[in-house]
Every structure is written in C-alpha cells, then in structure tokens.
Amino acid sequence: MAVEAATPDLVLVTGPSGAGRTTAIRALEDVGFEVIDNLPMSLVGPLLAGETGRPLALGIDVRNRDFSTDAVLSLADRLRADPRRTPRLLFLDCGAQTLVARYSETRRRHPLSNVGDVETGIAREIDLLSPLRDAADDVIDTTGLTVHDLKAQVQRQMTGGRGMLSLSVQSFSYKRGLPRGLDLVFDVRFLNNPHWVSDLRDLTGREEAVANHVTSDPRFDEFYGRLRDMITFLLPAYKDEGRAHLTIGVGCTGGRHRSVVVAERMSADLAEAGWRVSTRHRELDRVTQTGAPARGQV
Template identity: 50%
Template sequence: MSDASRLPAGQHILIITGPAGAGRTTAIRALEDLGFEAIDNLPLSFLPRLFAGPPLERAVVVGIDARNREFGIDRLVGALEEVANLTGESPALVYLDCGTDTLIRRYNETRRRHPLSPTETPRAGIERERALLAPLRERADVLIDTGEMTPHELRAEMARLFGPKDAQADLAIELQSFSYARGTPRGADMVIDVRFLRNPHWNLALRPKNGRDPEVSAFVLGDSGFDAFYSRLVDLLRTLLPAYRAEGKSYFGIGLGCTGGKHRSVAVAEALSKTLAEDGWRVSIRHRDLERAVKSATSDLGMGVA
C-alpha cells in the first residue's frame, strides 16, 4: 500500500529511506532497472556534491541509511535543501515501512542481527531505529507499507509510481513454478495445479532433465489433456488480465505447481511465459524449486518427485 498524493510530477531525484528490513535495497534495485542512477548508503555530506556539476542526464535515487555515521535529521534536511538550491528541484522523500512484527520475522528468517542492536534482540534495534526515523516518516512525500508485499510486488509498485508511462499503465506478471511438497508460493494471485499431466519422472531418460529441456517440454505438452487445459487457461487469462490492469493492479502472480517443481510445472510455466509475452504482457518467470530439485535428482530413484 502506498500514498503518493504529494509526489511532484516528473520527479527526477528520489531519496529512499526507512527501517532496515523494510525493502530499501529491493526498491533501489528496481529503480535502477527502470533507468535511475542508483547510489545506496551515501554519506550525507556527499549528497549535495552529486548535483554540483552539469544538469542531470537521468533520474537519480539515493538510499539513506540510519546506520550511517553522518546520519541526523537536521543534517539530512540541510542536505536536501542544498540539493534543491543546486538543481531547482526538491528531492522526493520515499519512506518504506512495515510493522515491527514483520521486521522481526524477516530478521529471524535471515538470522541477521539488527545493525542498531548487535548484542540485543532485533526488537530493541527496530524500536530504536523507529524513534530515530520518526521525523522523516512524517516528512515523507511517498509512504509505502511493504508489510504484505513480496519483493516482486514491491518492484512492481516502484515501476507503477516511478517508471515511464508505459510501465505505469502496464501490469507486471510473474510466473512461478513450484513444488507442492514445499508449499505454495507466497504472494501468488492464482495457483494452477498441473499434476494431472503425465509425469516425466517415470521416464528414465527424462528423469534427470527438467522442464526447460525440449524433450521434457514435448513430453508434458504432448499429454492428451494438455491442449484443452491450456487453451482454457489462456482464454481465462486473456479475460482477467486486462480487467485487472483496468482496475489499476500493477502485479499479478501465477503459481504453477507439480509434485517436485522440476518437470511439469516448469514446462507449463515456460510455455505460458512465451504465450503471454507474445500477447504483449511484461512477464517474468521464476522456477522456485528447480535448482533444489536438480541437486537432489540423483537420490530420487525410488519414490520420486517431479
């Protein structure tokens, strides 16, 4: 969820900050992919120097980290004023935030220590950082709550807010193959079970390969039930995707699952990616469990997964 009501039109200088773990690095990388010149964790004294030369040739995003030894609210405000005087443009302050429990969960998942509480609990560092950043949150031009966002959804939101007009109007689609044995992917808007298709795992010649190999793809797509299933799936998406885009949705995740995430789901995801791209959609694809499945392929000799 974001609030961009105060964002100036045609903004060329973005400052991104927020508590550690809220997604600053992901957001900066997304903007870099959109053509921004990206600089992260810049000392505040260097900020005005970036803009003291010739006029900007492209948009710039600067990440500001509360851990920086020069960090201070007054110092940052002063640096932003200097930048405005040099460029004639007030930088837009983008603040990424999420709930304390979400930040704690993210730190527990990565087993990282919080930078502001290296010898204490993550909660202590998070609360300390929140207090430090509170004035910036109040001043933010754009506030984005990343608590319910996957990294892919955050990237899509950055494209919607700050990308070129064609990217803002478009819908980013992510296809993700996965193994039901390891759970459905988080953030998927639609999940399709393709375990009804014939399984290449039981073909000894195909078992070591994966769904990106032409032989496996031909085997899966040659199933007698595939054509009817696939044509209905494509027809459904051709109905839904334009409607979601018209409603302003910027991201749509589709999970395609089979038993092991190696053969059938991968082959169908690859085929669907090509079809949707030919229809003009922006499509990315991820095979969540493929690498892990390939590593374990040599041990799957009896009761297998595929």
C-alpha cells in the same frame, strides 16, 4: 501521505532497516534510475554537483557513514528549493513485529542493536527516523507487501505508471533450440511454409511475397488475432507485477520465414498500441554476421 507530482529526477529512499530499501532502489534501477546505496552523507553534495544524464535514486539509512536525521532533512529541503530539481523523499515504513520477524528469518544483526537484541534496535531506529517519515513526500507501508508488490508500487508512484515495461519480440529456429531468456514462446510451424515454393525459398519473412504467402493460410487471421489479443491482455498484468522487460519468442523450423512474418507483425501492432518494442530475428542476424545462409527446411 503520498502526493501527486511530476516524475522525479532524484529520489531519496529511506526507512527502517529491513523495510525494503534494497528492493525499492532495484525497482527504480529497472525503470532507468542510476542508483547508489549507502553513500556517505558527506559525499552526497559533491555527487549532486555533477550531472549523470539520468534520474538518480539514493538509498539512505542508519548504516550510511555520518548519517543523521537532520542531515537528511536538510538535504531534502535544499533539493526542494532548487528549481532545477524535482526530488522526492520516499519513506518505506514497516510494522515493528514484521521487522523483528524479517530479522529472525535472516539472522542478521540489526545496525542499532546490541548482539541478539533485535527488538531494541528496531525500536530505536523507528524513533530515530520518525521525523523523516513525517517529512516524506511518499510513504509506503511494506508490512503486508511481497517483494513483487513493493517493486510494482514503487515504480507506479515514482513514474506515474509510465515506461515500466519494454518488450522484445524474437524469431528463432527450433532446429537451433530456444533462445535464452524467453518469457512467452509461440510455435508457428503449422502455417503455410514458403520453403516449399521455389520462388520464395531464398527470401525471408521481411519480404512482402513471403508475408503474403504465410498470411494467406486460412488459419492465419484467427490464430494471429487470438495471439495478439492474449498478449495485449497479459502485458498490463506483467506491468502491474513490476516487470521491466518481457521477451516474446516466435519459432518455426528454420527461423527465416513464418516466425519472422509473425514477429514483425506483432512488433508493429504492439508498438502502435504504445508499448516499447525491439525486434530480433536470430537466424537472420546469424546470416548477416557469418555471411552464410542457414540451410534446410524453414
């Protein structure tokens, strides 16, 4: 049974082969853990004697060299007795028939089976690992979970649901194409264009005069309010899905005025709401790097 605890600095991830250990440690990696899979048991002690500066997740199963149930139980007991540590033993459980089906799909050999005898190997491993299941701080049954479900559940249980989604808000020019890796894209070319105001043309959306011009558009307040509300509605759903990063793109013709104004305001509002946000203005960064201003309609 899972118990409430402080966010761990060390997670030992174990369970039957095919139950989702790789997915679990990748989920922990996405929220800032340093992860190591299948480290020989004899090297765990020397590893833990050093300090990585980051929380650590170790994937341990029967494929680890010199693996034994007693060795893992002894390691967990030593870590729990160390006042400097907040360890968790996470056991990924799974029904035997589901494990058989997963091995049938992948056609991989089970590490404890003879050639072609997957069911016997799975039964042996479940029996071997039963003491670890009984001693685990957290047990997740992956029998009916998708990869996304498992990732989300691991992150919720190991972080308390905190700090799992970081956001990037990027402005860009449609003339230069969409940046790679955008998850959500919004076109703001319908707003008042500062390019047609001579005093504003050479400024950028970071400057107050340009922001005032763009936001004076009669459509701006309703558009921006609806956009902000939609994004803030969606973010918890992405977080629950187990996403670690989400990139929001805001585009206009030249990427220097309208898109910058909207991206700056959105970043500030999301940060004020408690999200981790970084902001990038692709065309302004390009000008800074090359020293040559982008030309043309913005």
